[in-house]
Amino acid sequence: CGVFGIFGHPEAAALTALGLHALQHRGQEAAGIISYDGRQFHVERHIGHVGDNFTAPEVIARLHGDKAIGHNRYSTTGAPVLRNVQPMFAEFAGGGFAVAHNGNITNARTLQRDLQNRGSIFQSTSDTETIIHLIATSQKAPLIDRLIDALTQVEGAYSLVALSEKKMIGCRDPLGVRPLVLGDLDGAHVLASETCALDIIGARFVREIEPGEMIVITDHSIDSLRPFKRERPRFCIFEHVYFARPDSVIAGASIYESRKKIGMELAREAPAEADLIVPVPDSGNPAAIGFAKESGIPFELGIIRNHYVGRTFIEPSDSIRHMGVKLKHNANSAILKGKRVVLVDDSIVRGTTSLKIVEMVRDAGAAEVHMRIASPPTTNPCFYGVDTPEKAKLLASRMSIEEMADFIRVDSLAFLTIDGLYRAVGEEVRNAAQPQYCDACFTGEYPTRLTDRESVGTVR
Ligand code: 5GP
Ligand code: SF4
Ligand code: MG
Numbered sequence: 394c395g396v397f398g399i400f401g402h403p404e405a406a407a408l409t410a411l412g413l414h415a416l417q418h419r420g421q422e423a424a425g426i427i428s429y430d431g432r433q434f435h436v437e438r439h440i441g442h443v444g445d446n447f448t449a450p451e452v453i454a455r456l457h458g459d460k461a462i463g464h465n466r467y468s469t470t471g472a473p474v475l476r477n478v479q480p481m482f483a484e485f486a487g488g489g490f491a492v493a494h495n496g497n498i499t500n501a502r503t504l505q506r507d508l509q510n511r512g513s514i515f516q517s518t519s520d521t522e523t524i525i526h527l528i529a530t531s532q533k534a535p536l537i538d539r540l541i542d543a544l545t546q547v548e549g550a551y552s553l554v555a556l557s558e559k560k561m562i563g564c565r566d567p568l569g570v571r572p573l574v575l576g577d578l579d580g581a582h583v584l585a586s587e588t589c590a591l592d593i594i595g596a597r598f599v600r601e602i603e604p605g606e607m608i609v610i611t612d613h614s615i616d617s618l619r620p621f622k623r624e625r626p627r628f629c630i631f632e633h634v635y636f637a638r639p640d641s642v643i644a645g646a647s648i649y650e651s652r653k654k655i656g657m658e659l660a661r662e663a664p665a666e667a668d669l670i671v672p673v674p675d676s677g678n679p680a681a682i683g684f685a686k687e688s689g690i691p692f693e694l695g696i697i698r699n700h701y702v703g704r705t706f707i708e709p710s711d712s713i714r715h716m717g718v719k720l721k722h723n724a725n726s727a728i729l730k731g732k733r734v735v736l737v738d739d740s741i742v743r744g745t746t747s748l749k750i751v752e753m754v755r756d757a758g759a760a761e762v763h764m765r766i767a768s769p770p771t772t773n774p775c776f777y778g779v780d781t782p783e784k785a786k787l788l789a790s791r792m793s794i795e796e797m798a799d800f801i802r803v804d805s806l807a808f809l810t811i812d813g814l815y816r817a818v819g820e821e822v823r824n825a826a827q828p829q830y831c832d833a834c835f836t837g838e839y840p841t842r843l844t845d846r847e848s849v850g851t852v853r
Contacts, residue, residue: 394479394495394778395419395465395586396573398554400561400610402581406456409463410447412583412590417443418638419495419586420467423478427491429556430458434489438478459581462556464493467780477519480556485529487536488558494521495571495586496550496778500844504546523547537562537609541620548841550629550777552602554584561610568627568840569604570777570831572643582610587641601644604628627840630830631779633818634768635739639679646819649679655767655809655817656683656737663807664688665735665763669728671695673738673750680767681737690735695728695757696750722750724757733761736803740768742781744788747801755802764803769811769835770794776843781834811835 395416399405406428413424424446425438435456439446443465447453464479480493498504501520504527509515513526527543528536536557544551550570555562563584565573576583576596583596591598602608604626607618629636632643639649659680670692672681685692699721734754741747747764754762770789774781784790788797798806811832815823823829833839 394467394493395590396463396493396495396552396554396584397586397590398462398493398556398561398563398584399578400460400556400582401612402578403459405459405461405581406453408578408583408594409456409461410443410453411593412585413443413447413463413465415590415593415638416465416586419636420465422468422473423466423475424464425466425478425480425493426456426461426463427480427482427556428456428458428461429489429491429558434482434491434556436480436482436491438475438480440473440475440478460556460561462491462493462554462561462584464495467778472518477517479519479521480554481517481519481521481525483525483529485536490525490528490536490555490557492521492524492553492555494524494551494553495573496552496566497776498523498547498551499549499776499841499846500547501549502845503848524551524553536560537607537618540564541607541618545621548844550841552586559611562607563602563610564607565602565604567605567621567624568831570627570629570840572628572632572637572641573602575599575602575608582615584608587637587643589638589641592640598642625827625829627828627831629777629779630814630818630832631740631768631775631834634814635676636779651818652679652739652767653683653686655814656680656685657687658683658813658817659737659765659767659807659809660684660687662810662813663765665765665805665807667733667735667761667763669693669695669732670735670737671729671754673736673746674698674722676740677736677738677767680739684735684737684765688735693725693728695725695732695734695754696736697723697725699723722753724753726757729754730758731760733763734759735763735765737765737767739766740771741766741788741797741801741808742771743786744797744801747803751801751803761804762802763805764798764801764807766806766808768809768814769832770797770808771834773834773837773839775834776839776846777831777833777841779834 397412531539552571578596
């Protein structure tokens with residue numbers, strides 16, 4: 394998901410819509426904005442893209458006030474229905490409170506059962522509502538203390554932006570799995586998942602919110618709290634591979650440059666004799682540029698993407714996902730005919746994309762098709778806010794690399810190693826005892842407890 398917030402700007406709602414538009418890649422199922430005008434909160438939540446729902450002047454005009462937060466939803470828990478769309482809003486004894494959450498809480502169901510046993514009534518199936526109920530039932534007094542009390546009970550990943558009558562709050566979980574940055578626009582404080590959302594509104598990047606840090610913004614102050622037990626950060630390495638936008642900067646590094654380095658590392662680890670390097674657009678583009686640069690083989694756009702179709706992976710049903718892949722890409726036969734082609738993509742999840750793309754490239758007359766993947770095999774589901782399917786549906790959890798190569802019908806298939814990935818993002822080596830990143834979808838080493846899974850024995 395994508396989160397955004399701005400505090401103290403006359404165009405708060407319009408700027409939030411723009412910020413969410415720049416973060417559309419983080420979630421395309423639904424979007425919402427909640428603003429506060431000093432007297433009341435205003436709420437607009439819609440299924441669909443930001444551009445389809447938040448461009449009408451009357452929608453923005455309804456979101457009065459100089460403070461607003463917003464959210465792009467990408468469902469990892471909960472069905473795609475309006476009552477699960479964020480930001481969520483609650484009226485507490487001390488006033489209104491809105492919260493937008495990126496991540497996934499791994500003990501949400503367990504906490505929810507406890508809360509229900511104590512009388513809480515849940516309106517949604519979204520794990521974010523759990524935070525609201527934990528705040529509501531907290532015995533602490535000021536709102537910030539109640540929020541801290543709530544978050545202390547939560548396991549998993551969260552980068553959140555919240556808005557009360559007096560404050561905007563930004564917070565990252567102690568591992569800092571998901572990103573969150575602080576910006577400034579003419580003196581108004583801005584919070585956003587990625588720097589690309591600051592760029593779109595012309596805001597200045599101030600700094601990242603640190604793992605385990607809570608920023609509390611009021612009309613007169615901005616305070617940094619460290620309310621949680623310190624842990625070693627475990628940022629999601631898959632943000633570098635795929636999730637973040639290439640024009641964003643994370644921990645001082647351009648995501649575009651990281652991806653090019655990933656492609657260069659891949660070319661060194663798994664070279665191929667070929668005539669062309671062809672990216673699977675758009676997610677494979679930067680890595681393919683790096684691969685071409687390192688190998689000296691020409692880069693060509695051998696597959697053309699239709700930009701008017703959303704990300705296939707994000708469509709919730711399998712049948713739609715299948716259709717989506719066909720709608721999205723077409724082979725550029727003039728370039729591919731008779732050529733030995735290296736296809737570069739960021740990852741293989743179910744294998745749907747690769748299977749279709751390879752067939753398409755063969756039908757277009759390619760002499761050989763080699764596939765190079767800019768990450769290690771995805772063998773495990775993510776429980777921290779990236780919607781990978783259950784383990785049984787992950788191609789790499791069912792098949793060896795040779796079996797996968799046969800299945801997608803390539804002449805050769807290779808993945809980047811986990812150490813190669815760490816090198817590409819600037820680490821000398823992966824510290825096996827204490828990995829510097831979360832890399833659980835590639836290694837199965839989850840950095841937190843998976844309480845819900847342990848307690849109900851189900852894997853999603
Ligand atoms: P597959 O078709 O193998 O299931 O999915 C692989 C494709 O989906 C790749 O082209 C990759 O760019 C994209 N992808 C990989 N992981 C994710 C993810 O977690 N979310 C979304 N939306 N797309 C993904
Ligand atoms: Fe990122 Fe993978 Fe960890 Fe999920 S499991 S947070 S996608 S590295
Ligand atoms: Mg892709």
